[in-house]
Amino acid sequence: DKKNLYKIEFNEFKKQLSYLISNNYTFSSLNYLKYKNKEISITFDDGYESIYSILTPLLVNKNIPFTIFVTPKFVKSNESRFINKKQLFELSSLGNIEIGAHGYNHLNLVNLSQDKLINEVFDSKKFIEDVIGKKVNYFSYPYGQTNKSIIKIIKKAKYKAAFTSRIGTLKKNDNKFLLNRTDILAYDNLISFKEKINGCWDWTRY
Numbered sequence: 001d002k003k004n005l006y007k008i009e010f011n012e013f014k015k016q017l018s019y020l021i022s023n024n025y026t027f028s029s030l031n032y033l034k035y036k037n038k039e040i041s042i043t044f045d046d047g048y049e050s051i052y053s054i055l056t057p058l059l060v061n062k063n064i065p066f067t068i069f070v071t072p073k074f075v076k077s078n079e080s081r082f083i084n085k086k087q088l089f090e091l092s093s094l095g096n097i098e099i100g101a102h103g104y105n106h107l108n109l110v111n112l113s114q115d116k117l118i119n120e121v122f123d124s125k126k127f128i129e130d131v132i133g134k135k136v137n138y139f140s141y142p143y144g145q146t147n148k149s150i151i152k153i154i155k156k157a158k159y160k161a162a163f164t165s166r167i168g169t170l171k172k173n174d175n176k177f178l179l180n181r182t183d184i185l186a187y188d189n190l191i192s193f194k195e196k197i198n199g200c201w202d203w204t205r206y
Contacts (some may be wrong), residue, residue, distance in 0.1 A: 002186070015190060016193050017058075024083070025037060026039045027039075027041070029065035032162065033170070041143075045069045046070075047074055047083045048082060049081055049082055054098070067097070068099055069139070070102055073106060073127065089133075092132035098137075099136060100137070101121075103124055104120045106142045110147055120140070137159060138157070138159060145165075151177045151178070163179045165181060167182045169202060182202075
């Protein structure tokens with residue numbers, strides 16, 4: 001992310017959160033999504049340490065559930081910018097945090113052989129489950145890309161659902177292995193944020 005498109009300033013994030021709270025949006029974990037109007041589910045990819053040290057205290061204090069899609073390669077890297085095993089376990093022990101998988105090595109799955117694809121999908125699930133001692137039910141496709149072969153492997157690994165990076169609101173009858181997510185980016189102000197969460201930018205996925 002050389003242009004820092006995904007680096008949202010903390011104060012800006014707090015403004016977005018305040019808007020949702022003051023306008024009576026419902027925050028739901030992935031396990032309890034009802035696909036209703038004004039329902040929000042917050043997700044983060046990769047497992048950056050800032051989620052652990054900066055965002056978690058804020059969201060837990062406000063009792064807001066969220067999901068972190070973790071890449072084992074990053075957890076094992078010992079790089080300070082990513083959460084480690086101990087932090088991952090701590091996060092999983094908090095009741096309002098769901099841990100999902102994001103591929104073992106954060107590779108673009110559409111470019112992989114069948115064997116490597118199976119390893120990325122299955123091994124990431126096993127690694128996280130071994131660390132947190134809980135089932136991993138959700139998957140986020142690295143780079144948001146997938147196809148029928150990948151979805152078949154995701155289902156074999158017994159994930160309940162999987163998420164793309166395709167912008168769009170969620171509907172109850174959506175394919176659970178091609179679920180949309182709307183990126184909130186560094187250049188989004190409160191106006192574009194409101195537009196995005198109300199579906200005004202959904203057309204851009206076409």
